[in-house]
Amino acid sequence: MASGLEPKTARAEMAMAGARGVTSEMMSKQPRKDVIRNTIFGSILLLTIAVALAGLGLLIGKNLVDGASRLNLDLITHNNSSNPEEAGLRNGLIGTLWIMFFVVVMLVPLGVGAAIFLEEYGNRSSRLIRLIEVNIQNLAAVPSIIYGLLGLAFIARAPLDLGYVVITASMTLTLLVLPVVILASREAIRAVPASIREGSMALGATKWQTIRRQVLPASVPGIVTGVILALSRAIGETAPLIPLGAATFLTFTPGPFTEFTAMPITVFTWVKQPQPEFQTLAAAGVLFMIAVLVVMNSFAIWLRNRYEQSW
Amino acid sequence: MSETVTQDERRTDERPSDAAGDGTAGAHPAIAVRPGFQDAASSANTEKVFELRGISVFYADVPAVRDISMDVFKNHVTALIGPSGCGKSTLIRCLNRMNDLIPTARVEGELLYHGQDLYGPRVDPIQVRKLIGMVFQKPNPFPKSIYDNIAFGPKVLGMDGDMDEIVERALRSAALWDEVKDRLNENAYGMSGGQQQRLCIARCIAVQPDVILMDEPCSALDPISTGKIEDLMAELKREFSIVIVTHNMQQAARVSDRTAFLMVELDADEKHRWGRIVEYDQTEKIFTNPSDSRTEDYVTGKVG
Numbered sequence: 001m002a003s004g005l006e007p008k009t010a011r012a013e014m015a016m017a018g019a020r021g022v023t024s025e026m027m028s029k030q031p032r033k034d035v036i037r038n039t040i041f042g043s044i045l046l047l048t049i050a051v052a053l054a055g056l057g058l059l060i061g062k063n064l065v066d067g068a069s070r071l072n073l074d075l076i077t078h079n080n081s082s083n084p085e086e087a088g089l090r091n092g093l094i095g096t097l098w099i100m101f102f103v104v105v106m107l108v109p110l111g112v113g114a115a116i117f118l119e120e121y122g123n124r125s126s127r128l129i130r131l132i133e134v135n136i137q138n139l140a141a142v143p144s145i146i147y148g149l150l151g152l153a154f155i156a157r158a159p160l161d162l163g164y165v166v167i168t169a170s171m172t173l174t175l176l177v178l179p180v181v182i183l184a185s186r187e188a189i190r191a192v193p194a195s196i197r198e199g200s201m202a203l204g205a206t207k208w209q210t211i212r213r214q215v216l217p218a219s220v221p222g223i224v225t226g227v228i229l230a231l232s233r234a235i236g237e238t239a240p241l242i243p244l245g246a247a248t249f250l251t252f253t254p255g256p257f258t259e260f261t262a263m264p265i266t267v268f269t270w271v272k273q274p275q276p277e278f279q280t281l282a283a284a285g286v287l288f289m290i291a292v293l294v295v296m297n298s299f300a301i302w303l304r305n306r307y308e309q310s311w
Numbered sequence: 312m313s314e315t316v317t318q319d320e321r322r323t324d325e326r327p328s329d330a331a332g333d334g335t336a337g338a339h340p341a342i343a344v345r346p347g348f349q350d351a352a353s354s355a356n357t358e359k360v361f362e363l364r365g366i367s368v369f370y371a372d373v374p375a376v377r378d379i380s381m382d383v384f385k386n387h388v389t390a391l392i393g394p395s396g397c398g399k400s401t402l403i404r405c406l407n408r409m410n411d412l413i414p415t416a417r418v419e420g421e422l423l424y425h426g427q428d429l430y431g432p433r434v435d436p437i438q439v440r441k442l443i444g445m446v447f448q449k450p451n452p453f454p455k456s457i458y459d460n461i462a463f464g465p466k467v468l469g470m471d472g473d474m475d476e477i478v479e480r481a482l483r484s485a486a487l488w489d490e491v492k493d494r495l496n497e498n499a500y501g502m503s504g505g506q507q508q509r510l511c512i513a514r515c516i517a518v519q520p521d522v523i524l525m526d527e528p529c530s531a532l533d534p535i536s537t538g539k540i541e542d543l544m545a546e547l548k549r550e551f552s553i554v555i556v557t558h559n560m561q562q563a564a565r566v567s568d569r570t571a572f573l574m575v576e577l578d579a580d581e582k583h584r585w586g587r588i589v590e591y592d593q594t595e596k597i598f599t600n601p602s603d604s605r606t607e608d609y610v611t612g613k614v615g
Binding site for chain 1: 463
């Protein structure tokens, strides 16, 4: 291949070897200062990850040690009870499922609708729109107990006066995680390139047809990912449910329109009990909830990687 | 439909001056004329599709093109050439009101489409775009199957007829059918760039427009794909009128019947720059015997 370039004489061969040596020397030598800096900076970054992971590891490890003995199917097949040997997460789990069902029903249209409006219809330079945008970001950072008090004041009591039932919890949690879904959906909608919208409009499609048939289908993976992450946050929330009267010891299985309890509430009541058996049970409950969250978040990540459109 | 035609003929009769053109008859041997192009039949068609009278476009009050006047003829390929930034794309996007999608854009002047004011108060830009399709610089297939890419337009426009037939006809017209007939349900993103662009042309044909606008359709393609699209244009102009923006002068010379050369103009204090038409004539004349020395400098490669 390189036959024409091979050195023909010994002198040329030596000169070539010398040149190659210099080149490789220059390319391999990294200033000592750079090496030290890189190492230090890399170590600091590694440490930050280590701290984050250590917290999680400690939590899982401690609960595994404490709760392993109660980590079996009985945990989710038994209703809660005042007898620690009998108590289980079943009605808490079913309560959570009902709450989440209504959360999804309200969350998806509200979150996606708001995102469509802000991305496709809102005028970016208008003050009102900018105010709304800033507020949505702020709302995502409001402590969840505030939402609990809001739910208590406006949903459980007058004006909505729905009482301390599943739907009240669902509405409160929807408000809580709505900003997450709006932000994620906006992100997904914005990722659809303008050329797709132009291509659709150039065929004579209306703006709504373009959104409905091109933009939304293309952003579904991002939106669904956002919804799952929002749900996984809502599932873990305890604080906003306490003011809403999440029954501490529900002995019946909650239905869609009854009073409610939820998994984190059940675990919370166990932790408060004096008997050590309840502490063991609480540890097992924590592990179960972590497992649920890991599964949900992994699914969200898988979904995103599998279906996300690369443009 | 027939109404529009009669109206046009009347208009043409009223203003015959530009139609005949004053191009020299004998073709210059240096220009490669493709068989099928610049044939007598299409060049002789004097029905006007667009009449631009003093068109200026502004983006937030900054002019992009100024005072453009030209006629675009039916079943012609009309090329817009000129250096970067001379407003070719801006101009072509006026023709199907794509500039309406940019909130700050403003069009001044008179633009007649088959004698009707395209920017008239009762004209719906959505209806305009049904009649005047567009192919963009970068292939922009939808993230759907090949079939659904074609079917999208006819579906949203509520066109009647067997969808399979519509899809097949469009793909055949775009000379793509034989390459994709066995994988109609595969995602369009799996096609080559050239195939994607022909898919975009097929998508455009499927809604049976009257005019096809092409904004540098080959600038992202290799020479073989470019050749295929140029061949396609020779076929398509029998049925449609085509306006093409191109950076490539050889392409304009190969495919177009008439060519408009645009140039950048600066205002006195050099703050603003905009495009203006220098010369618009039969392609042969533009490339062999231009009236304006600036055109000659550009097409012979002295500037630009």
